[in-house]
Amino acid sequence: MVKICCIGAGYVGGPTMAVIALKCPAIEVVVVDISKPRIDAWNSEQLPIYEPGLDEVVKECRGRNLFFSTDVEKHVAEADIIFVSVNTPTKTRGLGAGKAADLTYWESAARMIADVSKSDKIAQISIYDPQVTEDQIQRDLAMGKFDWDHPMHLQPTSPTAFKQVSVVWDAYEATKNAHGLCILTEWDEFKTLDYQKIYDNMQKPAFVFDGRNVVDPEKLREIGFIVYSIGKPLDAWLKDMPAVA
Template sequence: MKIACIGAGYVGGPTMAMIAYKCPDIEVVVLDIAQARIDQWNSDKLPIYEPGLDEIVFEARGRNLFFSIDVEKHVGEADIIFISVNTPTKVRGVGAGAAADLTYWESAARTIAKACTSSKIIVEKSTVPVKTAEAVEKVLARNCVDKSIRFDILSNPEFLAEGTAIDDLKKPDRVLIGGRETESGLKAVATLKAVYERWVPSERVITANLWSAELSKLTANAFLAQRISSINAISALCEATGANVKQVSYAIGTDSRIGPKFLNASVGFGGSCFQKDILNLVYICESVGLKEVADYWRSVVTINDYQKDRFVNRMLEAMFNTVSGKRCAIFGFAFKKDTGDTRETPAIDVCHKLMADKAKIACYDPQVTEDQMIRDLSLDPYMWDHPAGQVTPKMTMVKQQFTTCKTAYEAAAGAHCIAIMTEWDEFKTLDYQKLYDGMVKPAYIFDGRNIVDPVKLREIGFVVYGIGQPLDPFVTESAF
């Protein structure tokens, strides 16, 4: 069997590497039109930081895992073709700011139609709107010259979480495969199911119809984001009443009907999926006339934006309503620990708001490069996943207020405050006395991830703010 995957990003690369790693008799080729990205996959330094990824790629690469830009050749030879291209939020036109841009999807479908000389199984791996499979079928049917060729479209959404992706791929909660409930559709589902069952217990490989599978991915991300926004909304109430959101989260998480996961209050959620998928869900609901449902899901994003605004407002109020000219140390830029992914990271909005008040930002992240941070801070909303507009005039302005540092200690030297934006483990074990000694007084810590001990830090001399925790007396007295 031969498998090809169009798209070498955060989903396509790791997923195909795992299939090749677990199925050494299957040839897997990951394809992309960007030579630079393919070169990185073929190098010693992969384009994605993910714990455990190097091991499986280096084990399978050159044996039965290959990375190439020769899209048409390998698509034409494959038995199963995964499509794992970007589906970014539209930035203009109908549905701008909510609907998914399927430009890359349509382009991939046209490439497949042109390259194929035999019947194929086409697998949706990207997160797509409901009924995308139907659109792909139409493009393939009208563009494939040989009308005897059959294309069976499957939906196989990926549920991995960045930072734990390899473990998620090795031992997934479930693998979902959706297909048409026809003889050929069921046969295609069985073919793909057999691949996953090489290492995933059969009871965890579940099947559904195409539309249910497509909607399940959007719904899963919406539910996870909803939990984060729900506890973040409660964190604001905790601060207003003197309650501790950590204690509230623990108490409700012991209820088996609720469970403890995704109940950690924070500065807000980020990543490539949550906001994009919720907005896509909102657009779909509006398109079919479900305004109240759309409003409900939009509120999840509204609370997320509110939480980021609230965090910055706490910083400003505590620091005497101005950060103009003040050095603010940002600890972490990635949207979560154990990944270098910065898409929709809360750090972008927090830095923007601080710089708007003329703060000087000094940022340290162990996995994110300076170029990536500058690019992210220079792009307009929703442009992070679009090739156009990678370089903007805003970069010059950003560089005047934003610098990167090689260590947390360098970032905090001479700073008025530290804002913890990513829950990297190293931030839990820093020498905070050393950090305090090198900072301007009063020295503040704004913990956007609730990973440090406020009692111990206050004993050192810090003024500490933690999301949803009782307010520091200094903050209460001086700022409110």
């Protein structure tokens, strides 16, 4: 069975993985987080967030092919596909304060993924995040970033090394030959993409999971996508607040 692991059990990761588990019953989906209270809430009758219909989806899938755990390293090591859905808030101090994204959580996730990915399994990570720059991702996953105690598995810049992790900063490249597209935040970049071009380059049937309900599902269906929309856009007064995964 294919196993998906999502790092981050917040407003994006939890609902998105629940829908994937519902629509793909042959796939095992595990959502992991270092916050025990948050994971306990996902495993309880009172979910930590509210979305219309989410309770029913989680109750149907939880314990079958949807699981929530604090054992982050175990499930990352076992996963075939890894989603990173962690907070990238705006920096509050230092260079870029008030404008640049604080990548502390992303760097921590990158370090941990690299550290536990010691086997020959493939963990395919496609990341399209306008706040996480190409240079930053390269620095995070390059050998010089961390002091590894085992052979490097996450070197995306080496043309001769087999890449256990693929980091993609172009939306069209990230979706090439993919079965599904997950939209996990409400940045305007997602609204201006050429979805016909994306559809043409994807495998069929092509799925869109819109975790923030920011694209027009009818237009996507006219193109040929199978669309599942959950969540809702941020209220207008929250637009300038830091994004929380």
